Amino acid sequence: MLQIQDTLISLDVxxxxxxxxxxKCKGVCCVEGDSGAPLTDGEVDxxxxxxxxxxxxxxxxxxxxxxxxxTWVIDSENDKVTPLVNNKECAYVVFEGDIAKxxxxxxxxxxxxxxxKPVSCHLYPVRxxxxxxFTAVNYDEWEICKPALRLGMHxxxxxYAFLEDPLVRRFGEEWYSELRIAAESLxxxx
Numbered sequence: 246m247l248q249i250q251d252t253l254i255s256l257d258v259x260x261x262x263x264x265x266x267x268x269k270c271k272g273v274c275c276v277e278g279d280s281g282a283p284l285t286d287g288e289v290d291x292x293x294x295x296x297x298x299x300x301x302x303x304x305x306x307x308x309x310x311x312x313x314x315x316t317w318v319i320d321s322e323n324d325k326v327t328p329l330v331n332n333k334e335c336a337y338v339v340f341e342g343d344i345a346k347x348x349x350x351x352x353x354x355x356x357x358x359x360x361x362k363p364v365s366c367h368l369y370p371v372r373x374x375x376x377x378x379f380t381a382v383n384y385d386e387w388e389i390c391k392p393a394l395r396l397g398m399h400x401x402x403x404x405y406a407f408l409e410d411p412l413v414r415r416f417g418e419e420w421y422s423e424l425r426i427a428a429e430s431l432x433x434x435x
Contacts, residue, residue: 247431248379249423252416257384258371259428262397263404269392272345274369276334277389280320281327283365289325291360292316292349299337299352299360307336307348327363337362367411371404403428 247254275282284292296316300308307330314328314336328336339348350362361367370390374381384404397407405412405428413421 247424247427249427250416250420251378252380252382252420254382254424255384256431257386258382258404259424259431261384261394261404262400262402263370263390263393263407264397264400264402265407266392266396267344269396270389271343272338273389274387275338275345275347275366280322280324281318281329281335282337282363284317284325284327284363286325288360288363289317295349295358295360298358299349302339302348302352302357303337304330304339304348306330307338310336361414364411364415368408368415371408371412373415403432 247256247259293316296311303311310328310330316328317325318328320326330336330338334345335347337348338345339351340346347362347366349358349360352358353361365372370385370387370393372383372385374383397403405424409421412424416424
């Protein structure tokens with residue numbers, strides 16, 4: 246583990262190489278899993294406020310699920326998460342051919358909303374968990390991401406570098422700068 250400010254970061258975030266390969270995984274991380282995407286309290290408010298802006302991007306079955314469940318739900322672990330369609334994909338998923346993408350993010354890139362997507366989605370395969378005295382930043386290893394590990398090895402891109410934008414979004418520039426310096430020092434020591 247590496248400590249930066251009040252976070253403890255798994256060495257996997259620094260040492261593993263990773264680069265999403267949508268052509269291989271098809272965005273299945275938005276479809277598989279036990280629950281919807283984790284949401285912060287602030288994101289719950291933003292999704293409620295911005296819903297009408299990205300609603301036109303969503304599929305009819307997603308709109309129905311959101312109408313029945315709400316723009317967010319509480320899961321079995323008492324966490325706020327995105328609703329699911331038929332207990333499967335996130336309600337905010339859209340499909341481009343056979344690739345799952347985020348409808349919220351599509352609206353964001355079209356300038357229709359100020360909200361890009363939940364930070365938990367933006368950070369994946371990193372998961373963040375707040376504890377009383379610190380925040381844990383861990384790499385979540387999942388079979389479906391094997392193509393991303395291969396592409397990361399091929400391109401020589403580490404998890405922390407691949408996720409620079411979302412890590413800055415979540416923790417700030419100063420934190421990321423400290424992480425980058427520590428990671429480079431650690432990797433150069435091998």
